[in-house]
Amino acid sequence: MKIKKRKGFRHSYTLDQIRAYSKLSARNKLLWLEEANRFCQKAIKGKTRKIWESFRNGTI
Numbered sequence: 001m002k003i004k005k006r007k008g009f010r011h012s013y014t015l016d017q018i019r020a021y022s023k024l025s026a027r028n029k030l031l032w033l034e035e036a037n038r039f040c041q042k043a044i045k046g047k048t049r050k051i052w053e054s055f056r057n058g059t060i
Contacts (some may be wrong), residue, residue: 013021024032044052054060 021029051060
């Protein structure tokens, strides 16, 4: 039997990581979100970026 190779990626968090995040202030959560967004803007380019934008705009 042939096993299908999954595409994309997956990430999971431990309960301790979730608890640590929940203890952050709203300001620190927003700073984290801005940093993650800047990273994605730099790292994701081309076709993938266009697909993300279409999804955000509700066209797909």
